[in-house]
Amino acid sequence: QSVLTQPPSVSGAPGQRVTISCTGSSSNIGADCDVHWYQQVAGTAPKLLIFGYKNRPSGVPDRFSGSKSGTSASLAITGLQAEDEADYYCLSYDSRLRGWVFGGGTKVTVL
């Protein structure tokens, strides 16, 4: 059971918008610790999608965006494409655990 909670799965049709939440607490997201997002396509290594809540590394399409509100963060994917089908993880630092923690992961299915 991770200290960062994500929905196990979300789905959407091609072209639709989906959002993935990452709910934390006062010892991580609520303590102003940055949230980062990763995409992991089946059988491959994770890939950085968003760092510092909302920043995209070069090469990441602007269909991916991040935001934060209180003790939660969200990843939005607009214009969903078949290639977006993957597992998505949030990452943050937890001051109580004194280490970095991942959310449990969310599987995105493109219908």
Next chain:
Amino acid sequence: EVQLVESGGGLVKPGGSLRLSCAASGFTFSTYSMNWVRQAPGKGLEWVSSISSSSTYIYYADSLRGRFTISKDNAKNSLFLQMNSLRAEDTAVYYCSRGPDIVATKYYFDYWGQGSLVTVSS
């Protein structure tokens, strides 16, 4: 191009030891922090350990402290993870990853290797 290539994984008996290596290229290794992250079969990602660019600061997940040791050889552009007293629950793919200078609340892992499978079984 940043490349991280893990090696050293394999099958080990419970209680045994294994040393993972990560060969880095395509960037100035001595100026970056490095990390190990693992993923048990069919499970999510779990942070294992991080080390600052000059090895001044070292961090471990509480559950692993005392059994695992991270180290960094800037002269050889290599990262290591010494794993002792291995248990079945340590079975996972172990990923080497890079990070900027460690500022805990802002730190993240930008580039990842393809991983090395460690299987702990009798």
